[in-house]
Amino acid sequence: MRKNILLWAGAVAVAAAVVGCATAPTDVEVSRRAAAVLKDSFNAKGQAGLDRLDQDETQRLCTQYANKPLPKDVAEMIEKLNLASIKWPADGKWLGDWKNGEKIAQEGRGKQFSDDPKGPVGGNCYACHQLAPQEVSFGTIGPSLYQFGKLRGYTDEIRKYAYGKVWNADAYSACSNMPRFGHSQILSEQQIRDLVALLMDPESPVNK
Amino acid sequence: MNPRRRNLLQTGGGMTLLTMLAAAGWLQPHTALAADAWNAAAFDTKSMDETMKALGGGIPAQSKGITFVQTPDIAENGAVVPIGVVSAIPNTQSIAILIEKNPNMLTAVFDIPPGTEPSISTRVKMGQSSNVYALVKADGRYYVASKEIKVTLGGCGG
Amino acid sequence: MNIMTRRASVRVAIAAVVVGAAATVALAQTSAVEEIEKYRAALQDGNPADLWEARGEDLWKSPRGPKKVSFATCDLGQGPGVVKGAYAQLPKYFADAGRVMDLETRLVYCMVTQQGYTDADARKNPFGGPGQKSDIEALVAYVTSQSRGVKMNVALDHPKEKEAFALGEKMFVFRGGPHDFSCATCHAETGKRIRLQDLPNLMTVAGAQKAYTTWPAYRVSQGEMRTFQWRLNDCFRQQRFPDLIFTSDASIALTMYLAHNANGAAFNAPAIKR
């Protein structure tokens, strides 16, 4: 760890020499340094390897623009990139079982180093969204999805949108706070169908 | 209403929980339960029926003289649920806390000697949302009040 | 009626439905939040962190380790053995170590350099569990309790203090893992919650103050007194990151960022939380 600090001091010196008069490292250099220090500050544990700190293009860009407005062209690029990655159901069936969907929406476990790799993996939707009105313990990071289908209409267009959004939220809204559940292999195709049913089945409590 | 609770409340030909407690004979009058040796039978029971069999005794009547204080309707975490019970019934001798849906229903019994106020507060564990009963023995008779406490899922869920 | 106005009126109708439904649900929600507030209030009187604080005071004052010395010579930044107000000025740069340190890092440093523990022994049980109480957690409970009521005053004077802050600020927004989470995913907007738990916006002074000054805390869900190092480690666990190394450079940089953002607020911990 001492080594890191020394390296960092070296990087500052190099940066200063290159720029000539600058005494502070540039924003990009600090970001790069932060990523390197982060990587040295974790141990692999359980199912969480150090490769989880390797960013893909979307993560890298979203980190880079985290504290400033996302330029329109960058946003469009991210959305295009992610839309192309969505695997649509081959049989055109959007809806699974809303009862399973409710369980997936409640389940918060999965992918943590403390989770059994063979154990359940959920979407944890209630952490951020209101869904069925019976559940009063819901978060507000994302919008309320209560009456999702009822308000938008039970159409194929909306079913497809719901499926795509759960599969890869960044395809519709660059740098969304929502995980890319299908793209990042958090949830299976069937689990995503079940969640779409929770949102779009007229019998689902979400639409009551 | 939760179907399981309805069953519990109505077991035994439509009897309510309270009359069941009464029929089973809750605690023996004129004994100070908590002062005796630990009542393994009462604390070890897995169901309501067993709990009742393990305890002998009097007839609990629903009472407005028993109030829950500093006891929330919703617990943010079931591992620690604050429960306060105050009895306004004269000559209160003991206060017990029972949690219907816990693996063991009887949670704690407090004996209140003369000179001690019939008011206790403690914290309990609840495995899930449940009715909580405060049972008071006063002048050798038994009184009960209940309250439903919801246990919510919190945090990131993992 | 032309198409435009018809559409508009349909929109108005939908909006009315949304508002109506939302209002009903919001009412149930308000009472749930109020009840949770009652729950939290009921826990304030009688914080089991006191048990850690008492044990920590004993550990601080007793001779320990192979060299059998107490922490009386341990300098937390305010002079040897001084605990009063020390936590409110941490993390800081320590010339003797040549490094920015938070409280836990400094405790480990004193255990190694003064009490004669090996580095591995000093840091082997940072987070206690059933049947294995952590001395670090107890010491942190005691030391932090001695800053209760003291205003946070974390300096960025030394270049390494500035550097730690700058790195922490960047780490806060670093997205990674299968879920694309960064600290900012949950802690960069005001008035949001996860389930029913309010999320502090740590990028604002008010949010950082409210959060940072209430750690360490007795965590009722765990039945343990948890330190800020634990708080960071467990946030990363839930972010689906690997295991944040205890007293690592990243943990200190993030602590520096958050502690400095909390400057000016009165420290008020150990607290009690869900």
Place this chain on the structure above:
Amino acid sequence: MADPMRIRANVVGDSTEVKVLMSHEMETGQRKDAQGKTVPAWFIQSVTATYNGKTVLSAQWGPAVAKNPFLSFKFKGGAKGEKVQVTWTDNRGEKRTDEATIS
């Protein structure tokens, strides 16, 4: 050996209010450890509080009392400077007594 209790005893009007925190795991006997083995029940079964040699509260507990138990009660009388004693006994037969000065 078990850690000491934290006992606060304060005069409130003509009564003494006692608040006790006990350091105890309060294992239910239902929890499984990381290896999937059931952790045996381990909990405080009885608590007795005395003032001037007289019992002011006695209790029997099951394992559903929360970890690191908290207990609060009030008794009539009690004067500043006098002592309140609290003793707990757990299901392993371990016992701990602590006292506090009323203030």
